[in-house]
Amino acid sequence: MKALTWHGKHDVRVDTVDDPEIVNSRDAIIKVTSTAICGSDLHLYDGVIPMVQSGDILGHEFMGEVVETGANSTLKKGQRVVVPFTISCGGCFHCNIKQYSCCENSNPAEKQDASATLYGHPMAGLFGYSHLTGGYSGGQAEYVRVPYSDFGPIVVPDHLDDEKVLFLSDILPTGWMGAENAEINPDDTVAVWGCGPVGLFAIQSAIVMGASKVIAIDHYPHRLELAKKLGADTINFRETDVREALMEMSGGIGVDAVIDAVGMEAHGFAYDNMMDMVKQTVGIGADRASALKQAILAVRPGGRVSIPGVYGGMTDKWPLGAMMEKGLQLRGGQTHVQRYTKDLLDKIEDGTLDTTFLISHRLPLTQAADGYKNFHDNQNEWTKVVLKPGMEA
Amino acid sequence: MKSDNRELGALAGAGIALGAAAVGAWLSTREKKHHPDSAPGWTQRRNFGDYEVVGRTVTIRKPRTELFAFWREFQNLPQFMENVEKITPKGSGGRAVWTIKAPAGQSVDIETEIAREEQDTLIAWRSVEGSDIDTEGRVTFEDAPGERGTRVSLLIAYKAPGGKVGQAIAKLFMREPEVQARHDLKRFKMLMETGEVSTSARRKDQTRAAQYQQENAR
Numbered sequence: 001m002k003a004l005t006w007h008g009k010h011d012v013r014v015d016t017v018d019d020p021e022i023v024n025s026r027d028a029i030i031k032v033t034s035t036a037i038c039g040s041d042l043h044l045y046d047g048v049i050p051m052v053q054s055g056d057i058l059g060h061e062f063m064g065e066v067v068e069t070g071a072n073s074t075l076k077k078g079q080r081v082v083v084p085f086t087i088s089c090g091g092c093f094h095c096n097i098k099q100y101s102c103c104e105n106s107n108p109a110e111k112q113d114a115s116a117t118l119y120g121h122p123m124a125g126l127f128g129y130s131h132l133t134g135g136y137s138g139g140q141a142e143y144v145r146v147p148y149s150d151f152g153p154i155v156v157p158d159h160l161d162d163e164k165v166l167f168l169s170d171i172l173p174t175g176w177m178g179a180e181n182a183e184i185n186p187d188d189t190v191a192v193w194g195c196g197p198v199g200l201f202a203i204q205s206a207i208v209m210g211a212s213k214v215i216a217i218d219h220y221p222h223r224l225e226l227a228k229k230l231g232a233d234t235i236n237f238r239e240t241d242v243r244e245a246l247m248e249m250s251g252g253i254g255v256d257a258v259i260d261a262v263g264m265e266a267h268g269f270a271y272d273n274m275m276d277m278v279k280q281t282v283g284i285g286a287d288r289a290s291a292l293k294q295a296i297l298a299v300r301p302g303g304r305v306s307i308p309g310v311y312g313g314m315t316d317k318w319p320l321g322a323m324m325e326k327g328l329q330l331r332g333g334q335t336h337v338q339r340y341t342k343d344l345l346d347k348i349e350d351g352t353l354d355t356t357f358l359i360s361h362r363l364p365l366t367q368a369a370d371g372y373k374n375f376h377d378n379q380n381e382w383t384k385v386v387l388k389p390g391m392e393a
Numbered sequence: 394m395k396s397d398n399r400e401l402g403a404l405a406g407a408g409i410a411l412g413a414a415a416v417g418a419w420l421s422t423r424e425k426k427h428h429p430d431s432a433p434g435w436t437q438r439r440n441f442g443d444y445e446v447v448g449r450t451v452t453i454r455k456p457r458t459e460l461f462a463f464w465r466e467f468q469n470l471p472q473f474m475e476n477v478e479k480i481t482p483k484g485s486g487g488r489a490v491w492t493i494k495a496p497a498g499q500s501v502d503i504e505t506e507i508a509r510e511e512q513d514t515l516i517a518w519r520s521v522e523g524s525d526i527d528t529e530g531r532v533t534f535e536d537a538p539g540e541r542g543t544r545v546s547l548l549i550a551y552k553a554p555g556g557k558v559g560q561a562i563a564k565l566f567m568r569e570p571e572v573q574a575r576h577d578l579k580r581f582k583m584l585m586e587t588g589e590v591s592t593s594a595r596r597k598d599q600t601r602a603a604q605y606q607q608e609n610a611r
Contacts, residue, residue: 021596024589072588091586093454093541108591109579110601113572125591136593145595148587 002389003057003141004368009047010376012058012369020137020145025072028149030083034162035062035139037368037375037385038085038170039196040310043264044130045372049312051114051131059387060085060127061169062139063162066149074150081153083146084337085170087125087136090151100124101334106148107134118313124334132312139169140368142389154341157349163356163386164348167201172355173340175201175261178308179209181331182257189213191246191255191298192232193291195223197384198308199261200358203232206259208352215249217242219267220380226358246298254300262291263309289315296322307332358384364391435548444550447574451582454542457534460585461513464532473580473590475601476573488521498609503528527552547578 005015020029038061043049063082066075075081087106088095094102106125107115115123115132125147128138137144146153156165175198182190190211192199195218206214207230216227217235224234235245246255266288292307296319299305305328323330347353360383363371371385435448453460463469467480467489478492478500487507492500503526509517517531530549537544551570580590594600598607 018596023592023594023597023600026587026589089583089587089591091454092582093452096454096540105583105587105591108593109576109583111593112579113575125593134591134593137595147591 001142002365003137004059004365004372004387005054006044006052006056006058007054010045010373012045012372014366014368015055017055017057017141020143022068022070023145024147025070026148026150027070028066028073028075028146028153029068030062030064030081030144030146030153031067032062032064032139032142032144032365032389033080034064034166035059035141035365035387035389036166036169036171037061037140037371037387039198040129040263041372042376043310043312045376046265048264049130049132053131053135056128056130056135057137057141058128059138059140060129061166061171062127062144063156063166063169064144067143069149072150075153075155079155080158081155082165082168082341083127083139083144084152084154084168084173084341085127085129086152086334086337087127087134087147088152088338089148095151098336098339100336100338102336111135126334140365140387142365152338154345156345160349163359165345165355166386167197167355168337168341168344168348170335170337171197172201172344172353173337174198174308174335175203176205176340176344177333177335178202178259178261178306179205181306181308181333182206182259182304183329184209184211184257186210187212188256189215189250189253190257190259191215191217191295192227192259192261193217193295194261194263194309195220195227196261196379197358199259200226200230200383202259202261202308203227204230204353207231208347213249215246215255222380223383226383229357242294243298250300254303255298256300257304257306258295258299259306260292260295260309264288264311264313266291289318293317293319296328299326299328301326301328303328305330308335359386361385362391363387364393365389366393433546443552445552445570446548446550447571448546448548449575449578450544450546451578452537452541452544453582453585454540455585457536457543458513460543460545461516461534463585464581465510465516473584474577475580487518489518494605501525505530545578545581547574549574 001017001019002014003017004012006012022029041058044052044058066077066079066081069075086101088100088103089105092104094104101124103124107122111131111134112122123133125134125136127136154168179202184190184206188211190206192203192214195216203214203216214232215235216224216232217237218224219236219238224236228234235242296305348355360381363385365387368387371387374382375385433448435446471477471479476494478494481490483490489505491503491505495501503524504521505518506521508519513534515533519529520527528551533546535544583590592600597603
């Protein structure tokens with residue numbers, strides 16, 4: 001089959017590789033009809049996530065048709081399913097308390113040591129996202145082996161197009177959980193750093209949850225325009241002093257909750273970010289957390305800090321004093337996708353959520369490498385890339 | 394005894410003798426000379442003399458009767474113990490021969506007997522007199538709070554034998570024993586909670602078991 005494989009920093013290629021097979025009894029094989037490039041895939045593309053190996057198939061946002069099932073899969077051939085990017089067994093302590101992205105069993109035993117050393121506990125398995133998270137082959141391929149297929153995938157009705165439901169795999173629940181972690185109340189002003197796909201979905205979710213004002217922060221005019229269309233106020237950090245503006249726009253109180261949808265490769269020319277960029281470049285493994293640091297200073301005392309953006313390592317110059325002295329609550333985490341899929345599918349179906357407005361480009365899978373390059377280099381116009389294995393080149 | 398560790402305190406108090414004199418140290422917190430605390434003996438910052446000691450606990454969301462029954466059928470253990478090729482019962486008294494994988498398709502046999510057994514609570518085994526490897530193991534099953542299932546603790550000790558041949562065998566057997574025990578216990582948890590052992594292999598011939606067989610077929 002054809003699949004998008006990683007070969008090094010800024011080197012991804014569509015290769016021909018062996019088709020997947022049923023390996024365990026709860027597996028299913030999915031024939032991919034649509035798959036997307038995630039902003040977090042750009043961290044792999046930039047080589048800032050450790051333990052990616054040459055030849056690894058990337059991609060964790062995908063959906064398709066069930067073509068083969070193991071003896072204990074509950075899926076049926078021919079069903080259309082969206083597959084959560086987090087692999088969850090459904091049987092462990094964490095799955096039982098609905099913290100699915102903390103699944104204890106989906107990362108193979110021999111792969112758990114690296115993340116356990118880094119974070120104190122092993123991570124769960126994720127599709128196509130380095131060997132820290134299991135080394136599972138990803139979804140930017142014609143076929144994918146899906147473990148625990150009786151638990152994760154959600155069957156979608158035929159009358160909903162791929163593009164409407166594809167993002168249930170990651171960015172829609174990730175944006176939703178980002179807003180949920182901000183514990184939004186009706187009178188709240190909420191600020192969102194980053195108007196990439198997750199930020200845009202967090203903005204939309206915060207509005208659906210009833211925030212009185214949502215302020216979107218970015219520097220790409222087109223992305224800010226998309227946020228504005230959703231009903232957000234906007235700040236372009238190239239033009240405006242963000243902290244001063246947020247104080248003024250929240251009546252001098254400060255914003256009630258902040259959402260960092262940027263993650264470990266923040267843009268911007270603050271001194272700390274430049275230092276972190278140098279460290280990242282020489283391989284010291286520092287996360288560039290300048291958006292998050294700014295958010296912590298901007299949020300009002302007693303406010304909430306939500307982190308859907310991806311971080312993988314350490315950061316320094318951390319505003320710990322601000323966290324303690326202002327009494328902040330901080331929440332992050334990989335998304336517990338399975339917790340949200342059904343409710344969000346209903347919200348897509350009844351029109352509460354629009355999931356297609358951010359798609360800028362549709363490409364055949366064979367042009368995936370171009371998709372990566374443009375999504376990386378031309379972020380203003382390339383807001384979301386959907387790859388279609390069946391599309392004519 | 395002073396220990397307030399309920400799990401291990403109870404076990405040590407029951408006076409389980411696993412054979413070697415040094416063994417009490419990994420069971421009990423009493424051996425901590427200066428400041429006794431509640432942590433299991435095997436987490437001490439010390440070495441255990443001639444023995445390599447490995448201890449690990451996992452919580453498994455299954456009743457302990459079920460977990461005990463699975464473990465007590467020693468033939469089941471190779472399903473999650475990666476370096477054990479097979480375990481063959483010998484007679485009806487709980488004796489068994491463990492066939493351990495070694496490089497180049499070789500294997501090492503170790504005969505064990507059951508040192509102690511408490512229904513649904515504990516199984517301890519040890520190598521019989523005259524074995525190439527002096528090893529002892531113990532697995533305990535304890536109810537976890539609420540609906541969390543069962544806390545399973547595995548403790549394994551090995552003693553390096555004398556002589557060149559013995560040391561060569563021990564080297565094979567003890568290859569990263571801590572890593573091995575930790576991974577084995579995780580795989581046991583996977584098998585019990587999910588019915589299978591997780592693998593990210595895309596094809597059957599890429600699993601660890603398949604790759605081991607391919608390497609040794611050469």
